[in-house]
Amino acid sequence: MSPMRRLSICFALLVTLFAGQAAHAQYVSPGASRLAPPLPAPPAPPRIEVPQIPQFDAPPRYNYQPLPRNSFSDRVTKCLDDAAAAGLGPADRGTYARSCAN
Numbered sequence: 001m002s003p004m005r006r007l008s009i010c011f012a013l014l015v016t017l018f019a020g021q022a023a024h025a026q027y028v029s030p031g032a033s034r035l036a037p038p039l040p041a042p043p044a045p046p047r048i049e050v051p052q053i054p055q056f057d058a059p060p061r062y063n064y065q066p067l068p069r070n071s072f073s074d075r076v077t078k079c080l081d082d083a084a085a086a087g088l089g090p091a092d093r094g095t096y097a098r099s100c101a102n
Contacts, residue, residue, distance in 0.1 A: 079100035
């Protein structure tokens with residue numbers, strides 16, 4: 001047998017031995033650890049809600065709630081801005097804002 005062939009056979013045997021040990025180290029027997037905590041239960045599947053489909057023959061729905069009114073401060077500020085935009089003087093702006101905001 002040639003020295004090259006012997007070297008190849010020895011190398012193949014060594015690779016087989018080391019690969020076998022690595023594969024054996026990854027093996028987990030079924031009853032290996034009884035002290036390990038149990039796995040948690042899987043989460044519940046998400047609820048799927050189907051959106052409501054509008055009907056063509058159904059009467060339309062209207063929102064009859066009035067819009068919320070601005071605060072007094074907001075109304076006075078808007079009235080003062082409107083008076084300034086109209087070109088009123090400072091004295092006339094106050095009079096206009098009092099009558100406009102209430």
